[in-house]
Amino acid sequence: MNRDELIQKWLRDDLNPQEMEAFKALDDYDALIKLSESLKHFKAPAFDESVAFETISAEISKKPKSKTKWLKPILRIAALLAISFSVYYYTSTLDTSISTLTADKTTFYLPDHSQVTLNALSKITYNKKNWKNQRELTLHGEAFFKVEKGSKFNVQTSFGTITVLGTQFLVENRNDIFEVVCYEGSVQVTTEDKNLVLKPGDQFLILDGEFIAQEKENSANPAWLHNESQFKSMPYKFVLNEWERHYKQKLDAKTINTSVLFTGKFVHDDLDLALKAITLPLNIKYTKKENGLIVLHEK
Incomplete structure (x- = not known):
């Protein structure tokens, strides 16, 4: 040589x-x-x-x-x-960032082969090169994680930190809403005033700064993985926000009460059907404008 x-x-x-x-x-x-x-x-x-x-x-x-x-x-x-x-x-x-647009979802794998599925209008950032030394990512939006057994890492959000080890769980981190649902294994949630360990079926929910007690979750994974959004006693404004994330049109709800609780679901692949699903149960009418805006109003 x-x-x-x-x-x-x-x-x-x-x-x-x-x-x-x-x-x-x-x-x-x-x-x-x-x-x-x-x-x-x-x-x-x-x-x-x-x-x-x-x-x-x-x-x-x-x-x-x-x-x-x-x-x-x-x-x-x-x-x-x-x-x-x-x-x-x-x-x-250099950080790696993966994001989704309106009406978009994507699935990818972290360096340890853990699977992540991002819901619409969401973003994850992590350092791929330094993953072995710093297993940490930042989430804005909503994601479902299937973590490899024995692989531990932290999910950082504006509300707190989720520490995971070999589990399946959901995290939603958006304006005025922070939700963590454990589907398998265990998840530790740490915020300024709470430190809880979630087991399968446990949910952690903060709406508008207030902790909301939730019933056990019986499904195997989030409904949006199957192109549906599902709600249980959720303030209507959050339902409307979710609808807008999956359809490229805006809703005008200025004249209706958006604090009323909604239970139901809508599909992600049929705008008219989804619109009826979120308005008929509450006796709300809607008008489609030429500019694409949909105005909601009481009957």
Whole structure:
């Protein structure tokens, strides 16, 4: 193996014992090690490639002039190290974001093979490169998780933190609503004033800042996975918000009481049927405007 190949494998930390001995026998071994040690002193957030290059160049220039025959190759290696370090830092701190639009759902897998399904108008952000060291993601919206056995991570929301270990659960984190439902295993929910462990069927719900006690959940997973939205004694305004997330039209509910409780469901693939499902039970009429707006009003 020639000199350049040895150096490249050294940069990748990929030398076997025999290759390491050959690498140590290189004439510029000491200088290469010194370069590596110099780079370790740089702080990643303030890393500057030009500073690294200048610093290493200054160190090498202190050597006797008789050594200058290998100065240029070493400087090239120094530049490569600086650039490689910069690229590594950038990619290791870059977050991965996955989001959905109105009337959209998506399923993907986390680095530990846990499955996540995002409901409409939702977003998850996590660091893919650093997942082994920091198993944490941030959720805005609603998602259903199927966590691999033995895989523990945290879901951060604006309301609190959900800690999970080998379980299936739902989290909804939107304006004025925070909901966690455990379908399998256990889930720990931590907010400013509560710390609860949910078992299968347990629900945790906060509406408009108020904790709401809920009955046991008997279904195996959320209804929206099957293109339906289901509600039990839910304030009507949340039903209307959910309807808008699944249909690309707006509802005008200024003249009706949106605090009344609604129990029922609507489908995600038939606008007219879904509209009737959320209005007929409450004796509400609606008018479709030419601009696409749907105005709700009392009968």
